[in-house]
Amino acid sequence: xxxxxxxxxxxxxxxxxxSVEDIAHILATARSFREISNRPIKxxxxxxxxxxxxxxxxxxxxxxxxxxxxAKRMSADTFNxxxxxxxxxxxxxxxxxxRNIQAMNPDVIILRHSSSGAxxxxxxxxxxxVINAGDGAHEHPSQGLLDMMTVMEHKGKIEGxxxxxxxxxxxxxxxxxxxxxxxxxGAEVCLAGPRTFMPxxxxxxxxxxCRSVQExxxxxxxxxxxxxxxxxxxxxxxxxxxxxxRFYGVNRQLMELAKEDAIVxxxxxxxxxxxxxxxxADGRRSVILxxxxxxxxxxxxxxxxxxxxxxxxxxxxxxx
Amino acid sequence: xxxxxxxxxxxxxxxxxxxxxIADLWVRDGxxxxxxxxxxxDVEIHDLAGCWVxxxxxxxxxxxxxxxxxxxxxxxxxxxAAAAGGFTAVASMPNTNPVNDNGVITKFICEKxxxxxxxxxxxxxxxxxxxxxxxxxxxxxxxAGAVALTDDGNPVVDSQLMRRAMEYASSHDMLIMSHSEELxxxxxxxxxxxxxxxxxxxxxxxxxxxSIMVQREIALAELTGARMHIAHVSAEQSIxxxxxAKARGVKITAETAPHYFTLTEKAVxxxxxxxxxxxxxxxxxxxxxxxxxxxxxxxxxxxxxxAPHSILEKEVEFNLAANGIAGLETSLPLSLxxxxxxxxxxxxxxxxxxxxxxxxxxxxxxxxxxxAVADITVVDPEKRFTFSVQESxxxxxxxxxxxxxxxxKAVLSMVEGRITYRDM
Numbered sequence: 001x002x003x004x005x006x007x008x009x010x011x012x013x014x015x016x017x018x019s020v021e022d023i024a025h026i027l028a029t030a031r032s033f034r035e036i037s038n039r040p041i042k043x044x045x046x047x048x049x050x051x052x053x054x055x056x057x058x059x060x061x062x063x064x065x066x067x068x069x070x071a072k073r074m075s076a077d078t079f080n081x082x083x084x085x086x087x088x089x090x091x092x093x094x095x096x097x098x099r100n101i102q103a104m105n106p107d108v109i110i111l112r113h114s115s116s117g118a119x120x121x122x123x124x125x126x127x128x129x130v131i132n133a134g135d136g137a138h139e140h141p142s143q144g145l146l147d148m149m150t151v152m153e154h155k156g157k158i159e160g161x162x163x164x165x166x167x168x169x170x171x172x173x174x175x176x177x178x179x180x181x182x183x184x185x186g187a188e189v190c191l192a193g194p195r196t197f198m199p200x201x202x203x204x205x206x207x208x209x210c211r212s213v214q215e216x217x218x219x220x221x222x223x224x225x226x227x228x229x230x231x232x233x234x235x236x237x238x239x240x241x242x243x244x245x246r247f248y249g250v251n252r253q254l255m256e257l258a259k260e261d262a263i264v265x266x267x268x269x270x271x272x273x274x275x276x277x278x279x280x281a282d283g284r285r286s287v288i289l290x291x292x293x294x295x296x297x298x299x300x301x302x303x304x305x306x307x308x309x310x311x312x313x314x315x316x317x318x319x320x
Numbered sequence: 321x322x323x324x325x326x327x328x329x330x331x332x333x334x335x336x337x338x339x340x341x342i343a344d345l346w347v348r349d350g351x352x353x354x355x356x357x358x359x360x361x362d363v364e365i366h367d368l369a370g371c372w373v374x375x376x377x378x379x380x381x382x383x384x385x386x387x388x389x390x391x392x393x394x395x396x397x398x399x400x401a402a403a404a405g406g407f408t409a410v411a412s413m414p415n416t417n418p419v420n421d422n423g424v425i426t427k428f429i430c431e432k433x434x435x436x437x438x439x440x441x442x443x444x445x446x447x448x449x450x451x452x453x454x455x456x457x458x459x460x461x462x463x464a465g466a467v468a469l470t471d472d473g474n475p476v477v478d479s480q481l482m483r484r485a486m487e488y489a490s491s492h493d494m495l496i497m498s499h500s501e502e503l504x505x506x507x508x509x510x511x512x513x514x515x516x517x518x519x520x521x522x523x524x525x526x527x528x529x530x531s532i533m534v535q536r537e538i539a540l541a542e543l544t545g546a547r548m549h550i551a552h553v554s555a556e557q558s559i560x561x562x563x564x565a566k567a568r569g570v571k572i573t574a575e576t577a578p579h580y581f582t583l584t585e586k587a588v589x590x591x592x593x594x595x596x597x598x599x600x601x602x603x604x605x606x607x608x609x610x611x612x613x614x615x616x617x618x619x620x621x622x623x624x625x626x627a628p629h630s631i632l633e634k635e636v637e638f639n640l641a642a643n644g645i646a647g648l649e650t651s652l653p654l655s656l657x658x659x660x661x662x663x664x665x666x667x668x669x670x671x672x673x674x675x676x677x678x679x680x681x682x683x684x685x686x687x688x689x690x691x692a693v694a695d696i697t698v699v700d701p702e703k704r705f706t707f708s709v710q711e712s713x714x715x716x717x718x719x720x721x722x723x724x725x726x727x728x729k730a731v732l733s734m735v736e737g738r739i740t741y742r743d744m
Contacts, residue, residue, distance in 0.1 A: 176519070
């Protein structure tokens with residue numbers, strides 16, 4: 001990293017906006033924060049006096065909890081707002097909601113919204129930092145970063161690895177963030193799934209679209225499966241979960257094709273027996289719960305950095 | 321004896337008369353008269369050296385929003401914007417509230433437009449309420465002043481209904497204008513399908529959502545022998561279909577809008593809701609095809625699809641934002657750029673923006689011959705200005721061209737001898 005490097009982002013809309021240096025810096029900062037969660041007293045004063053609002057327009061358990069724990073471990077005050085997007089048609093607009101929250105002078109707004117681009121719209125109308133916690137089918141940057149952090153921990157690097165992403169790419173903001181992030185960091189990203197789950201021109205993001213799951217998983221270092229939304233079979237995207245599971249589910253037999261030390265990841269929540277067989281989900285290769293643990297560290301790093309953070313130092317947490 | 325208006329020293333471009341020369345044009349009592357044909361001292365002289373004198377521009381695809389959505393635009397403000405953009409007449413789409421699907425609404429629009437800054441030709445609905453179920457009363461609407469029929473914005477899904485509409489409309493000698501969109505393919509989409517949509521996480525609308533319906537309309541025009549006009553063509557694939565249909569002699573005409581030959585889907589980047597319209601901005605190859613088709617005659621007309629919205633519809637999440645942009649005041653400058661870039665000549669520009677719309681709609685205008693109605697647009701092709709939505713006459717500030725440096729604009733608009741806009 002350049003000695004004069006500085007993290008410059010006030011908002012985190014997506015991995016797309018982050019350079020290789022930015023990603024490396026966020027991951028290094030997250031690593032330095034990880035240890036805080038293992039202390040008997042899991043709290044540092046770093047963000048004391050900062051106000052962080054979780055503004056969630058979509059139901060979420062783990063992402064919201066993860067951001068809240070991250071903020072609280074850094075001594076920020078956190079507030080949760082669960083709103084309904086359906087109210088926008090008859091009541092307050094997102095812009096009005098944003099202005100009202102701004103009037104109470106928060107420092108960071110963490111937004112989850114069903115509309116792609118909602119974080120950018122919010123940021124146009126407020127002074128606080130905005131962190132995207134998932135917008136439509138666009139991006140879920142903290143998930144992409146925690147995935148990269150998890151892979152780094154197991155493989156020591158990202159460059160040169162083969163990552164297979166299996167499943168519903170078209171409806172997955174996690175997939176977009178992972179494809180952009182991992183390819184930017186030098187990994188080969190191979191996608192597999194039925195054609196109905198592949199968005200247009202997806203290869204232009206740098207990923208390779210494989211003809212079969214077997215081709216994607218062959219010699220992979222990382223196998224990532226995505227959650228299949230149960231309603232997809234009603235949209236005529238797949239005929240049935242049964243058929244999907246048979247042809248695209250990740251199971252022990254498929255994992256035989258991957259590298260001996262390959263790891264299995266999933267952004268959760270898992271439909272056990274659909275996209276991932278229980279024995280693989282709970283097996284020795286699975287790092288799914290480590291992803292969740294790293295999620296807290298990554299979100300601590302993001303909060304810290306958008307609030308001015310270290311300006312290039314290793315952060316206030318202790319290095320490992 | 322009434323006053324004579326003398327438009328002096330302008331370059332008169334009138335493709336219908338195959339005329340392109342520096343000359344004077346005389347107007348009296350709302351008609352064009354032979355220069356020097358009468359002797360009078362009651363004259364009003366405009367020196368138009370360096371300007372083009374054109375048959376009044378006609379925008380055959382405009383949403384005036386009245387009745388029902390007067391907060392977005394009214395017939396008064398929309399026609400002021402039209403005059404400022406060099407238009408002497410506009411065809412107003414029927415997706416008002418209530419829908420213009422009967423003679424009473426048509427009559428209301430006509431009465432409201434009397435003494436406004438541009439002629440307004442109401443376009444009636446194809447189906448009652450534009451619901452795509454049963455035919456609206458074409459005869460009643462025509463009697464009240466409607467010039468064509470469309471369910472613009474609500475594509476006619478039922479092919480049998482469209483066939484009947486074409487047949488029945490031909491009995492009343494009325495034109496059907498098709499908003500060609502296969503809804504099952506475009507459903508939920510909010511921009512062109514492709515790399516940018518994927519990167520932005522926005523549901524795409526494939527080109528085939530347009531071209532499939534264009535092909536249906538061509539097939540129905542062949543089946544019925546009736547005329548069919550395709551509105552706002554955006555895609556190369558549709559253009560290829562129209563080109564081959566025309567070569568077979570099918571009675572089909574088509575228009576495109578300035579944004580389709582000026583912008584691409586890249587304008588959407590940053591979730592710019594002022595670049596959201598339907599059909600969506602397409603790829604560079606489509607933009608190129610549209611420009612080519614304007615030159616070779618495949619596309620007959622430039623129309624704006626002027627769709628004013630307020631910030632209530634536009635300052636929202638991208639997928640929830642309304643489709644459409646304001647276009648009346650930027651159409652001519654953007655089209656003049658095509659002339660400067662040698663995509664089309666000046667005469668072709670006049671054909672696309674005046675002669676063809678008049679001919680297709682069957683309305684007066686489109687020529688400057690002696691005895692013609694004095695609907696005239698004077699253009700200064702060199703005049704430079706910065707377009708600003710805040711200074712625009714339209715209530716719709718939803719333009720992707722805000723702040724653009726433009727060259728060439730209307731400096732005088734005249735409807736039936738009455739000056740409706742002047743900037744000189």
